[in-house]
Amino acid sequence: MSGPVVPAIRKTFTIALAGNPNSGKTTIFNALTGARQHVGNYPGVTVEKKEGIARFQDATFMVVDLPGTYSLTARSIEEIVARNFLIEHKPDAVVDIIDASNLERNLYLAVQLMELGVPLVLALNMSDVARDRGFQINYSKLSELLGVPVVPTVGHKGRGVQELLATVTDVCQRPGAQSPARQVDYGHEVEPHVVQLTAAIAQHESCADRARWYALRLLEGDEETAKRVQTRRPDGCEEIVKRAVQFRQHIEGISGADIGTVLADGRYGFIAGACTEAVSRTAKVRVSWSERIDRVVLSRWLGLPIFAVLMYAVFQLTFALGRPLMDGIEAAFEWLGSTIASFWPQGSDSLLRSLLVDGVIGGVGGVLVFLPNILLLFLAIAVLEDSGYMARAVFITDRLMHKIGLHGKSFIPMLIGFGCTVPAIMATRTLETRRDRMTTILVLPLMSCGGRLTVYALLIPAFFPQAWQAPMLWTIYIIGIVLAIVLVRLLRATLFKGEAAPFVMELPPYRLPTVRGLWAHTWERGWLFLRKAGTIILGISVLMWAMSVWPKPSAEIMERFEQQQAAIEARTDLAPQQKQELLEKIGRAAAEADLEHSVIGRIGKGIAPVLRPLGFDWKVSTAMLGAFAAKEVFVAQMGIVHAVGEADEESETLRARLQATYTPLQGFCIMLFCLISMPCMATVAMTARETGSWRWALFQLGGLTLMAWVITAVVYQVGMLMIY
Amino acid sequence: MQSSGKSVADPGPGAQPLMPLAMARPGETVELVDVRGGLGLQRRLAEMGLGPGSRFTVETSGRPGPFVIRVKGSRLILGHGMVTRVFVRPVQQ
Numbered sequence: 001m002s003g004p005v006v007p008a009i010r011k012t013f014t015i016a017l018a019g020n021p022n023s024g025k026t027t028i029f030n031a032l033t034g035a036r037q038h039v040g041n042y043p044g045v046t047v048e049k050k051e052g053i054a055r056f057q058d059a060t061f062m063v064v065d066l067p068g069t070y071s072l073t074a075r076s077i078e079e080i081v082a083r084n085f086l087i088e089h090k091p092d093a094v095v096d097i098i099d100a101s102n103l104e105r106n107l108y109l110a111v112q113l114m115e116l117g118v119p120l121v122l123a124l125n126m127s128d129v130a131r132d133r134g135f136q137i138n139y140s141k142l143s144e145l146l147g148v149p150v151v152p153t154v155g156h157k158g159r160g161v162q163e164l165l166a167t168v169t170d171v172c173q174r175p176g177a178q179s180p181a182r183q184v185d186y187g188h189e190v191e192p193h194v195v196q197l198t199a200a201i202a203q204h205e206s207c208a209d210r211a212r213w214y215a216l217r218l219l220e221g222d223e224e225t226a227k228r229v230q231t232r233r234p235d236g237c238e239e240i241v242k243r244a245v246q247f248r249q250h251i252e253g254i255s256g257a258d259i260g261t262v263l264a265d266g267r268y269g270f271i272a273g274a275c276t277e278a279v280s281r282t283a284k285v286r287v288s289w290s291e292r293i294d295r296v297v298l299s300r301w302l303g304l305p306i307f308a309v310l311m312y313a314v315f316q317l318t319f320a321l322g323r324p325l326m327d328g329i330e331a332a333f334e335w336l337g338s339t340i341a342s343f344w345p346q347g348s349d350s351l352l353r354s355l356l357v358d359g360v361i362g363g364v365g366g367v368l369v370f371l372p373n374i375l376l377l378f379l380a381i382a383v384l385e386d387s388g389y390m391a392r393a394v395f396i397t398d399r400l401m402h403k404i405g406l407h408g409k410s411f412i413p414m415l416i417g418f419g420c421t422v423p424a425i426m427a428t429r430t431l432e433t434r435r436d437r438m439t440t441i442l443v444l445p446l447m448s449c450g451g452r453l454t455v456y457a458l459l460i461p462a463f464f465p466q467a468w469q470a471p472m473l474w475t476i477y478i479i480g481i482v483l484a485i486v487l488v489r490l491l492r493a494t495l496f497k498g499e500a501a502p503f504v505m506e507l508p509p510y511r512l513p514t515v516r517g518l519w520a521h522t523w524e525r526g527w528l529f530l531r532k533a534g535t536i537i538l539g540i541s542v543l544m545w546a547m548s549v550w551p552k553p554s555a556e557i558m559e560r561f562e563q564q565q566a567a568i569e570a571r572t573d574l575a576p577q578q579k580q581e582l583l584e585k586i587g588r589a590a591a592e593a594d595l596e597h598s599v600i601g602r603i604g605k606g607i608a609p610v611l612r613p614l615g616f617d618w619k620v621s622t623a624m625l626g627a628f629a630a631k632e633v634f635v636a637q638m639g640i641v642h643a644v645g646e647a648d649e650e651s652e653t654l655r656a657r658l659q660a661t662y663t664p665l666q667g668f669c670i671m672l673f674c675l676i677s678m679p680c681m682a683t684v685a686m687t688a689r690e691t692g693s694w695r696w697a698l699f700q701l702g703g704l705t706l707m708a709w710v711i712t713a714v715v716y717q718v719g720m721l722m723i724y
Numbered sequence: 725m726q727s728s729g730k731s732v733a734d735p736g737p738g739a740q741p742l743m744p745l746a747m748a749r750p751g752e753t754v755e756l757v758d759v760r761g762g763l764g765l766q767r768r769l770a771e772m773g774l775g776p777g778s779r780f781t782v783e784t785s786g787r788p789g790p791f792v793i794r795v796k797g798s799r800l801i802l803g804h805g806m807v808t809r810v811f812v813r814p815v816q817q
Binding site for chain 1: 764770773774783800
C-alpha cells in the first residue's frame with residue numbers, strides 16, 4: 001500500500017446556473033461571466049446553451065446556463081436538458097437563481113435540486129425588490145432550514161456576486177464538506193415507502209449517490225429514470241420498479257390523489273414551513289404597479305386595441321425601418337456584383353463570373369438582405385419579452401387561438417409569418433410542447449409572407465380591374481389563414497392529437513428592458529439565423545444557379561442568335577437607337593432559350609403536363625421552380641421566360657405580356673398555387689433545423705404542394721366549367 | 725383519468741357548491757377541489773402550486789377566456805382550456 005494520496009487542489013470547475021424563467025438568471029450569468037460568453041446548442045435539441053468563464057481569486061469556473069424551468073420533472077425539452085446535464089455532467093456546483101420576491105414558487109425547483117443531491121448554492125436574486133415589497137428574509141435562518149448556503153444578490157447591479165463566487169468556490173473546493181441538504185418529509189402515508197424504496201435502490205453502489213431521487217422518480221412512474229436505473233444495475237431493477245408501482249397504487253389508494261400531485265403538495269408544504277420561519281412581512285401588501293398597468297392592458301375593452309396597436313408598431317418597426325437598410329444592403333451587393341463582373345470583358349459569358357455574380361453573391365445577398373428585417377423583428381420581440389408584455393399578448397390572444405386548437409403562444413409566430421416565415425419558425429421556440437410547436441411550424445408557410453406579396457403585386461393589376469384589386473389581395477391572405485385553421489384542426493385530429501397542452505404560465509412583473517439584454521437576445525438569434533440558414537441557403541442557391549445555367553443550348557441555336565446579332569450590326573439603314581433595341585430583343589430571346597434548355601427549364605417542361613390541370617404552361621412551371629429559391633424569384637423568372645428581360649413586380653411590359661397570354665382565372669390560380677405550394681428553401685431548411693429532422697421538412701414541402709395542386713386544380717377546373 | 729378527490733363526493737356541511745373556475749368572479753378567493761384532466765395537467769398544476777386544497781384569488785377573468793389568478797405570491801395565466809377543467813369552491817374571507 002502506498003501512502004495516502006493528497007489530492008492536488010483543483011483550480012478549474014464547472015458550475016451550472018439553474019432557475020425559474022424570469023428569476024434574473026441571465027443578469028447573474030452576465031454579472032458572473034462578463035463578456036466571456038459563448039452561445040451554442042445542446043446536442044440534438046434546439047435549446048440554446050450559453051457558456052461563459054468566471055474567475056475568483058485563483059479559481060476558474062466554466063459557467064453553464066441551464067434553460068429556465070419551474071421543475072425537473074422532465075416534461076418539456078428544457079426540463080429534460082437541464083436534468084440530463086445535472087445527472088450526466090455532474091457539475092462541481094449548481095447555483096439556483098431564486099427570485100426573492102417570489103420565494104415560494106422559486107423554492108420548488110430548489111427543493112427538487114436538493115432531492116437530486118447536487119452540490120447546491122442558492123442565490124436569492126432581486127433581494128432589493130423583495131425588501132421593497134415588504135419581505136424581510138432571514139438568510140441565515142433560511143440556509144439553516146434548507147441545509148444549503150444562501151447568498152442574497154442584486155443581479156443587475158452586480159451586488160452579492162463576489163460573495164456568491166466565494167461560496168461557490170468553497171463548495172467546489174471542499175466537496176462533501178457541507179452538511180447534506182434537508183429533505184422533504186412526505187408525511188406518514190408516503191415517507192416510509194420512499195425510505196424503503198431508497199434503501200432498496202441504495203443497496204447497489206452505482207445508484208447509492210442519488211438513491212432518494214431515483215426512488216421519488218420511480219414512484220412518480222418516470223420511465224426515463226426507470227431506464228437509467230436499468231442501465232446502472234440491470235439485475236434487480238425489475239423488482240424495484242415493481243415495488244415502486246405497488247407503493248404508488250397503495251399511496252394513491254389512501255390519499256385519493258395522483259402521486260405526482262401528492263409529492264408536489266409535500267414539497268410546497270415543506271417550503272411553506274421554511275418560509276413561515278425565515279420570512280416575515282413588515283409592510284402591508286400594496287397593489288404593485290404591474291397589477292395597476294394590467295388593469296388597463298388586460299381589460300376586456302382596452303386589451304385588444306392596445307395589443308393591436310403594439311403589433312402594428314412591431315410591423316412598422318420591422319418593415320418600414322428595415323426598408324432603407326435592406327435597400328442599402330441590396331445596393332451594396334449589386335455594387336459588389338458589378339465590380340466583380342467588371343473584371344471580365346463586357347459581354348463575357350465566363351462561367352466563373354456567372355457563378356460568383358449570380359450564384360454566390362446573388363445567393364448570399366438574397367439571404368443577407370433579410371438580415372435587417374430579422375434583427376429588427378428580433379429586437380422588437382426582445383423588447384416585448386424583456387418588458388413582460390409578451391405574457392400579456394399571450395393572454396389576449398388565447399381566446400381566439402383556443403378556438404382553432406392552439407393556445408395564445410402560437411399567435412406570435414403566426415403574426416411574424418406575414419413578414420417572413422423563417423424568423424416565424426424560430427419564434428415557435430417559445431411553445432412548450434412539441435405538439436403545439438410542430439403544428440404551428442407546419443402551417444406557418446400559409447401566412448402570406450413578404451416574398452409572396454411581390455408575386456401578388458405583379459399579377460393582381462395584370463388581371464383584375466382597379467376596383468377588384470384590394471379585395472383580391474385580401475382574399476388571397478384570408479384563403480391562407482382559413483387553410484391554416486383547417487390544417488391545424490386536421491393535424492390536431494390526426495398526427496398531433498391528444499389533450500390540449502396545459503396552458504399555465506406565470507405572469508411576470510413588468511420590467512424595463514436593459515440595452516445589454518436586448519442586444520444579447522437580438523444578436524444571439526440573428527447570429528444563429530445567419531450561420532445556420534446562411535450555409536444551407538448558400539449551397540442551394542449555387543445549386544439552383546447551376547441548374548438554371550446548364551446545359552447550354554446547342555451550338556446551332558447559339559450560332560443562330562450570333563448570326564442574327566451580326567446581321568443587325570452590319571445593317572446601315574438603321575438608327576443606332578433602333579439597332580440597340582433590336583439587339584436587346586435578340587438578347588432576351590437568347591436568355592429565354594438559355595433558360596429553356598437548362599435543367600430548370602427542362603424540369604419545368606417535364607412537369608408541365610402535371611401542372612396542366614391547374615392551367616399552367618411550361619413557363620409558369622419553370623418560374624414556380626425558381627420560386628423555390630425564394631418566392632420573389634418567381635417574378636424575375638417570369639420576366640426571363642417571357643423574354644421581357646429583367647423584371648420586377650412593377651414591370652408594365654411583363655404585365656402586358658401576362659395579360660395577353662393568360663386568363664384572369666389562370667392568374668388567380670398562379671397566385672393560389674404560389675401561396676400554398678412549396679415553402680421557399682429557407683423555410684424548408686429552417687423547418688428541418690427546428691424540428692430536428694429533414695423528414696418533417698419534406699413532409700411539409702410535399703404535403704403543402706399536394707394540397708396546393710388539389711385546391712388549384714379544383715378551382716381551375718370548376719372555374720373553366722363556370723366560365724366556358 | 726380523474727382525480728377522485730374525496731371532497732367532491734362529500735363537500736361537508738354548509739360548504740359552498742362546487743363550480744368550474746370559469747364561473748368565478750374577479751376578486752373572488754377560491755379553493756381548488758378537483759382537476760378534471762389528464763395526469764399531465766394535474767401534475768403541472770400541482771407543481772405550479774395548484775394542488776387540491778390550495779387557495780387562490782381570481783384577478784382577471786376572461787369570461788369566456790383565460791384567467792389571471794394570484795397564488796403563492798405570484799400571478800399565473802390559466803388558459804381558456806384550463807378554466808373549465810379546474811373545479812373550485814368559493815372561500816369565505
